[in-house]
Structure formats: C-alpha cells, structure tokens
Amino acid sequence: MAYTIEQIATALGAKALGAVDIVVDSVAEPADASPTQLALAMKPEYAEALPKGRARAAMLWEGADLQAFGLDAAIISPRPRFALSGLSAMMDPGQGWDEGIHPTAVIHETATLGEGVSVGPLSVICKGVVIGAGTTIGPQCFVGADAEIGESGFLREGVRIGARVRIGKRFIAQPSTVIGSDGFSYVTPEVSGPEKVRQTLGDQGEIKAQKHARIHSLGAVSIGDDVEVGSNCAIDRGTVRDTVIGNGTKIDNLVQIGHNCIIGSDCLLCGQVGLAGSVKVGDNVVMAGQTGVADNIFVGDNVITGGATKLMSNVPKGRVMLGYPAIQMDSQMEIYKGLRRLKRLFKDVAELKKTVSNQSQSD
Numbered sequence: 527m528a529y530t531i532e533q534i535a536t537a538l539g540a541k542a543l544g545a546v547d548i549v550v551d552s553v554a555e556p557a558d559a560s561p562t563q564l565a566l567a568m569k570p571e572y573a574e575a576l577p578k579g580r581a582r583a584a585m586l587w588e589g590a591d592l593q594a595f596g597l598d599a600a601i602i603s604p605r606p607r608f609a610l611s612g613l614s615a616m617m618d619p620g621q622g623w624d625e626g627i628h629p630t631a632v633i634h635e636t637a638t639l640g641e642g643v644s645v646g647p648l649s650v651i652c653k654g655v656v657i658g659a660g661t662t663i664g665p666q667c668f669v670g671a672d673a674e675i676g677e678s679g680f681l682r683e684g685v686r687i688g689a690r691v692r693i694g695k696r697f698i699a700q701p702s703t704v705i706g707s708d709g710f711s712y713v714t715p716e717v718s719g720p721e722k723v724r725q726t727l728g729d730q731g732e733i734k735a736q737k738h739a740r741i742h743s744l745g746a747v748s749i750g751d752d753v754e755v756g757s758n759c760a761i762d763r764g765t766v767r768d769t770v771i772g773n774g775t776k777i778d779n780l781v782q783i784g785h786n787c788i789i790g791s792d793c794l795l796c797g798q799v800g801l802a803g804s805v806k807v808g809d810n811v812v813m814a815g816q817t818g819v820a821d822n823i824f825v826g827d828n829v830i831t832g833g834a835t836k837l838m839s840n841v842p843k844g845r846v847m848l849g850y851p852a853i854q855m856d857s858q859m860e861i862y863k864g865l866r867r868l869k870r871l872f873k874d875v876a877e878l879k880k881t882v883s884n885q886s887q888s889d
Contacts, residue, residue, distance in 0.1 A: 709785025
C-alpha cells in the first residue's frame with residue numbers, strides 16, 4: 527500500500543507541506559527511514575536523527591520547519607501522536623491470513639457467520655455461535671457454544687472464547703487470550719482459616735485441614751463495543767451473573783480479571799493488572815502495570831493508579847493512588863522522600879547524642 531503525502535494528511539485531518547505528491551509506502555524512525563518511507567519525527571528530539579536517515583518526508587509537530595531538516599515534504603499535526611493512530615491504521619499490512627474460511631476450520635452447522643467472516647486454519651466454531659459481518663477469526667482459535675461476537679471483530683492466533691460469552695462490535699483480542707474461563711471459586715464445609723483471618727486480621731483460630739469444594743461458574747462474560755484485550759489475558763466468567771467489560775475499555779497483556787467483576791467504559795488496564803472477584807471499576811479508570819485490586823471493592827470514575835499499587839479498600843472517584851497499601855500519590859511521595867532521608871536523620875541524631883553525652887561529661 528502506498529499513499530501520497532497529501533492523501534495521508536487529508537485522511538488524518540492534518541496539514542501537508544512541500545512536495546505533497548511524494549509517495550510513501552511505510553513509516554520508519556528518522557534514522558532508519560528510506561526515501562519511500564515517512565519518518566516519524568514528531569518531537570524536536572526525534573528530528574535530530576533525521577540527517578542519519580534518507581527520508582524525503584516526515585511527520586512533524588506544529589511550527590516545525592521542514593526545510594531546516596532537509597525535507598521535501600511534511601505532515602503537520604497539532605497532536606502528532608494522536609495522528610499516529612490513524613496513520614498506523616492506514617499502514618498496517620495485516621496478518622496475511624484473513625481471507626475466507628480455511629478448509630481445516632471446524633464450524634458447527636448451527637453456527638451463523640455474517641458476510642465477509644474469515645476463519646483461519648484449525649479454528650473451531652461451536653454450535654449456536656453467532657459471528658458478525660467482517661469479523662476475522664485467526665488460526666487455532668476456539669469459540670464456544672452459543673457465544674456471540676459482533677461485527678468487525680478480530681481474534682488473533684490461539685484466542686479462546688468460552689461458551690455463552692457475548693462480545694460487541696470491533697473487538698480485538700491478541701494471541702492466546704482466554705475469555706470465559708471459570709472463576710476461582712471454592713468453599714470449605716466449615717469456616718476456613720482464610721475466612722477467620724479476614725475477620726481477625728491474623729488469627730486463624732484452631733487450624734483444621736479441609737477439602738475445597740468447587741463452585742461452578744454459571745454466568746458468562748459480557749463485553750461492550752470497541753474493546754481490546756492483549757495477549758495471555760484471562761477474564762473469568764461470573765458465578766451467577768456475567769462478568770462485564772464496558773465499551774471502549776483497553777486491556778494490556780497478562781491481565782487477570784476475576785469472576786463477577788464489572789469494568790466501566792474507556793478504562794485502561796496495563797500489563798499484569800490483577801482484579802480479584804467482584805471488583806467494580808468505574809469509567810475512565812487507568813491502572814498502571816501490576817496494580818492489584820482486592821475482592822469486593824469499588825474503584826470510582828477517573829481514578830488513576832501508579833505502577834505496582836495495591837488497592838485494599840474502596841477508592842472515591844478522581845483519586846490518584848500509589849503504593850502498598852495504596853494511599854493518595856502525593857502523600858505516598860512525601861513518605862518516600864522521608865524514607866530516603868532516614869539515613870541522614872539517624873546520622874544527625876547520633877551526632878546530637880554524642881554532643882549531649884560529651885556536654886554531660888564535661889559538666
């Protein structure tokens with residue numbers, strides 16, 4: 527695929543400058559760009575590497591001077607990184623296996639596939655499945671009985687969708703993700719040690735070995751429109767009601783979402799985030815990598831958590847949290863600064879003690 531600079535700028539709602547008829551077929555970093563590639567020099571520090579490459583055209587920031595960098599053409603956007611979203615979609619060559627139904631795919635006769643659906647090699651589509659028009663099911667995928675996937679979805683290699691899972695439009699799942707696995711739900715005949723610890727904050731009482739009985743997951747998973755899920759994620763089905771993921775939420779690699787969780791719209795859950803069962807998360811929440819959330823708590827709208835934060839109690843809307851146990855980020859940073867000063871403080875105290883001791887001896 528190849529586009530002129532003018533075509534790209536028009537598609538992105540950006541400005542095209544210079545020789546707008548130059549054709550580019552891909553993008554590259556400034557130092558690596560060839561004459562047929564668009565260099566991504568979206569900040570002044572990136573543009574410093576342009577002389578190392580051979581680019582004739584680049585995407586630059588508002589106010590940049592293309593001639594100062596020896597370029598023949600440029601695309602100017604007030605928010606270049608946002609423009610990159612549309613540009614990357616235009617230049618994406620795809621995976622190369624999204625055409626038609628592969629002869630090795632196994633599709634149940636009761637499954638309903640919309641117009642233009644592709645099913646890759648060795649994939650299995652079970653009974654009663656409904657797949658919307660234009661959706662691509664990649665190689666070695668599994669879609670369980672009575673599951674539904676909306677229009678224009680995209681399942682990468684090895685994605686597993688459990689029975690009765692319902693997914694909206696324009697869904698994307700990266701390789702090896704599992705949606706609709708059973709929840710981690712077990713119970714003992716009598717009150718267990720962990721249950722007692724939860725109440726006493728440390729005392730198990732009389733320790734007694736017990737077998738764990740499995741609680742089956744009778745619910746499923748319900749996912750809205752425009753949701754993306756990264757590689758190797760696990761989203762558990764609900765115990766009775768569905769686990770729910772709201773519209774527009776994006777989930778990074780290696781994220782665990784426990785049974786009965788409800789995630790709002792337009793949230794970002796970064797790598798290795800873990801949500802225990804029955805957590806409720808509001809809209810526009812951002813959880814940085816390795817954030818952990820205890821079961822049965824609520825996280826309000828627009829909350830942001832820093833990396834490795836552990837939420838152990840409800841968080842009101844709009845808070846910015848950090849640490850373990852989590853407190854507001856500004857307070858956590860003050861505590862951290864205090865910890866860094868401890869060594870110096872101990873030294874100062876030792877000097878004071880020595881001075882007082884010497885003074886007492888001289889008296």
